[in-house]
Amino acid sequence: MPQVKIIAKNFMDMVASLPAIKLDMLYRNQFICEAILRSLPPLAKKCVLQMLYIDAPIPSKSLQEWVLADGFSKHNVAIDRLVQLRVFEVIDRKKETTYKLNPTFQTSLRKHLIHGGILPREPMPPNVIAILPTSEELDAYALEQWECFLLQLISSGQAEKSSSFGSSMMRIFQRGLLRQREKEAPRLTESGFQFLLMDTNAQLWHVIREYISNSEEQGVDQADLIAFLLELSFHTTGEGRKESWFIPTKLATNLSVSLADTTSRKQGFVVIETNFRIYAYSSSKLHCEILRLFSRVEYQLPNLIVGAITKESLYNAFDNGITAEQIVTFLQQNAHPRVAEKVPSVPENVTDQIRLWESDLKRVELTPAHFYDEFHSRDVFEAASDFARMHSGLLWEDAKKMHMVVRAEINMLMREHLHGIAMILYGIWMLRVWQRDEPGSSFDDLDSTAPWFIYTFLATGITLCLLTCLGHIAADSANGFCLFCYMVIISVLLLIETGIAADILLNSDWEKDIPEDPTGRFLDFKEFVESNIDIFKWIFLIIFLGQGLSVLLGMALRAFSPNQGSNYDSDEEFTQARLPLVNNHAQQSAYVIGEPPFVNKNETWNANK
């Protein structure tokens, strides 16, 4: 039952997100430790149990020896889960990482093993025993309340009167499941429809999760709440507890059972035939409503609901956000005992047809993207397509015509990367030309005649490429260290740029500071700049203003919305920063690189807001 596992895992994620102190307090309770143990993946359970009585830390290599070679990925997943839940403590020594069980967890689990799992109960006074309901009554009551709640969910879409639940509780549970538009009755959202088709245990977990996330507003401590709920799930049905005498029903006790991902079969009621007709042996209004979601209900008899699955009814369901998988799973899980023994319980032609109808809606895929062509050389094209493939953004390419289509999201990174690649290739070309022209000089002859210009050019190109990769990794993983490196490199580059600019502007003899350039390229560039000095002055002014403004904007945005990382802003100002400094192409085509980012700056700024 993958659904329950996902929901239960979400609950465990919530547990894992509690701060370490609260988690330690939780682990003092034996039953919570058992609940957490039940929710772990099987490999993790094995690890925990094997390390239960070992006090010394174990190196991770020995842990890996417990697993066969093809289980390594599952093993790593298990270890990550354990570290996340703080069941495993990581001790990082210089050469290897070692793991140790959380001591509180360890002692509680050991005690639990030794003393068994009976909750302390006070004996009930006889007057209470007399009025204890029987288990059938309890089951009936639980079922009735749950159905009432679900009907409330469906029928509030049709605006009927409410039931006996507290209205604030209802609001909490319905958050995210109902959507209210103005002047209209509240409607179910997509997740609402999916919620209805889920298994009861999955629904319960979802509701509890919403309740707990809402508990902070009510002032109740999350950890206490989780502890209480988990303990509740360990009571056996029908036994009371302490003064206020609440009696857990099957719903509650099934909570902890469902953590372990075992299926609790309840009586199915749906028969579906190969002619797409549905016969549901039930008199419950809830079942009728659920069937109405995806099939056309034709007759309703006292104990039978007759309907048919049609293309129109399914399109209706798909419009509401229900997927074919959910419908098929619902039919399979609720199959009537008569057909449940047959394999398959739902005929294949029905399941195939439902999936075909769903895929008919998805025949055309539209993705916002950018189209790149007119590459100057095959090397640039191949490097660019490798980069795009690495970042899973390459949608289509034609190697013969050197065209490619790349996702819109990585467009900025692609541009920077292309600049980097272009610079590297140009640097290599210049190097080759220089070596060809001066056959006498060799690599021993560095010192002042070294083509520092070319090397700087190459180095900047390589830095640019590395920087785009780093920026992408940092943006994806939001790793603090990567972001820090990225910011450091950018600030260093900005400082170098400001330094050189100040030197050029203020120091009239700046040419003496720079070593002699044997290639003559730098002289060419200087003459080019001097001949068009007017245009260049304006361009540099605008670029510096742009940089200053973007820094200010970045700071302002950061002040207003602390969640926004300054990565994207600095990506753009970085593109601006590199261009004037490294606009060393003697060719006119340099301006083609310069222009598009400049023009697109405004649109991408707006898009990023």
Added chain:
Amino acid sequence: MVNATKGLFISCDIPMAQFIVNMNASLPATQKFIIHVLDSTHFFVQPDVAGMIRSAISEFRDQNSYEKPT
């Protein structure tokens, strides 16, 4: 240097591709939206035609369905 064009990348099966080409051909020249025909199942089109394409396809699909009058 490299030229970058912004737009929408369409990926579909061959019948749908023909449908899109037909739709493009039936529009007046100012409204034609296909920028490049990449191959028999992929296109690169103007970025703002997504809604129009989707509604045309669902209209085409509805013409194919028959609902029994109740």
